Every structure is written in C-alpha cells, then in structure tokens.
Amino acid sequence: MATDATARPALINGVAGLVNTLDDQLISVTSFAISDGRIATIDILSCPDRLARLGLTRLEP
Template structure:
C-alpha cells in the first residue's frame, strides 16, 4: 500500500466482458482492496514489462494469448493511476510484434 498515492485511481476497461464496461476505483483503500484479484491474475498469466503510451506498464498473456494491458502513472514515487485494458475486442486490434520474448 505504501506505493499507492492516497488519491490513486484505477480504471479497468473490460468491454462487454465486464458488467458495466468501465470500472473505476478511487483511493488507496479501494485500489488495495483489489490485491486478491491482482494476485489471481498474476498467477494465471505471464506478465512482461512494457512502455504503454510512454508510461510503465505490463502486457499480460494467458497461454500465449493477450489477456490484458496495464499502465501505471507514477508521481513523486507513488502510483497515482492504474489503467487496465482487458476488452477482448480492443485487445484483438493491438499489434504486439515489437514486444520481445
């Protein structure tokens, strides 16, 4: 929790796969409360560091298939925003050829 800014914002776009489409959480406690979900995702997927729109991020795959992309905005050594894209339709349009193995 120490790396999260008190006013951190998490935005998750799951598209039609996520009820309500976009989910937004605000505040350190709400975002940290998703730790169990992040842990399940991490154990089921392979993550690779990547630059996502110029910021630190992760590209996550399951069985070699793109599962999600995460980006982190860091200000003064604290994570101020986490953006997660897991919408299968939008992910299908992303070219990962520049990502090294």
C-alpha cells in the same frame, strides 16, 4: 489442467506497464501513471476487441 500466466514489463503509451498473457494469449494490458515517485493510477485494458487493435509487437529477451 495447468495454465501458464505471465506478466511482462512493457512501455504502454510511453509509461511503465505490463502485458499479461494466459497460455500465450494476450488477456490484458496494464499501465501505471506515476506522480511524485508513487503509483497514482492503474489502467487495465482487457476488452478482446480493443486488445486486438493495439498492434503489439512481441520482443524476445
């Protein structure tokens, strides 16, 4: 069975991040904190209950 996984660039709370989907269903949101031009921390939110409360809006390219 084939699946369609995507990671699309996004602004997450004003910082660089990714919105990750599997078969067009949101599975996680990843954000990156940058310090001195390098990734200092990576935060991943994958709790379905918390993801449902984010109120994300899909933007078409």
